[in-house]
Amino acid sequence: MHLSATDYLLWITGPVLLMLTCAVALRRRLVPEFPVFFAYASYHLVRSAVLFLIYYRMTPAHYFYAYWIGQGVSILLGFAVIYELYCRVFQNYDAIQQFGGVAFAGIAILLLAAAVLSVGSAPGADAPGISKAVVLVERSVRGMQCGLLLFLFVLASRFGLSWENYLFGIALGFGVFASIELVAVAIRAHVGLTAATALSQVNAAAYGCATMIWLCYLLAPLSVPQNRSIIVPHNDLEKWNQALLRIFQR
């Protein structure tokens, strides 16, 4: 298959930005804070290089199998990163410290059930059997990732939780990538192989966009505690809670 200049540019952009992301994470000693994310980024960096070599040195069949095996590992790591996000968002709050893991598990089960129910909709008629299965699995996976991230943002908002900057950047990048990829996979499932090249470029562009977001947030200056006197305000939480308590005591 012949690759255009755009294909090469998109193929190279993601790994280059990812390499910079990993370098910044190492330099800022952020790896212990986001070990799974760092593993995910490193894995993709190595995978891109290996796939590039296989593409030029081996047969298309080798590339096909290498790509999809690698994609399977990538999907598992992607879910692990989202799990890490759930745990990190809630861990700063004693009242709901354990909630992250529970929420992740519960929402993942619900979304898995929804994904299984949506299997009835078959991909485009012109796609061969294995491609149909792959597109279907990919669509379900991206749908689950989008759903998990959507719930994470909604839960954080409902509880009024604040995000650390890095954490927000990782979730934002992942969300942008997963949702654009979901649109691309859904369209591919509908129209078949005719739009494969264009959608492949959309996929690469979305990935480049996500890596750019990660890099920007990792490069952003650390928030420094302000020198001005910070006062904890007096408040009526106790009274409000006592009043709320009376509702429950009816």
Next chain:
Amino acid sequence: MITTIAIVTFAVLVLVTLGWALLRHHGPAPDLQTLDTYTKPVDLAAFRNLIDPSEEDYLRGHLPAGKFRSIQRQRMRAALEYVQRTAYNAALLMRVGEAARQSENAEIASAASALVNDALRLRMNAGLAILFLYARIALPGSRISVGRVTDVYESLTAGLLRLTRLQDPAAAPRISAAV
């Protein structure tokens, strides 16, 4: 076709949510100087009256059933508004507390941490209370109970006593009036 449209709509919803979260994340955070411009006042006495069981029993005993249900619905809607306001104010206090958690003064940081957790508990219980009130709006004649949550509230008192000791005497009256 319907599945494709549904999936694309869902993906767009996720992107819109991300955009909204982005704006919120980088939007101005309330500080103590401007806190009173963000908070919503809560008339605690009126709220207590609305959820007072004896008040409800009095109305139940002195009004025809239809009239009682109508009035009770209005009372629960008003109570709902108060609960939503307290949850909103608690979210603001959480953001102020988050900023104070970064203080180099360990005592303030600790008190701020307690404030954040207390406010978080309030938001969680306010969420439960909202569901409870909606149920009572739907069934105004019922005596629905979701059980006791006193354990949660007991920890609030201890945290608040500690916070009060740390407040700035000059700023306290204004802030107190605001929230």
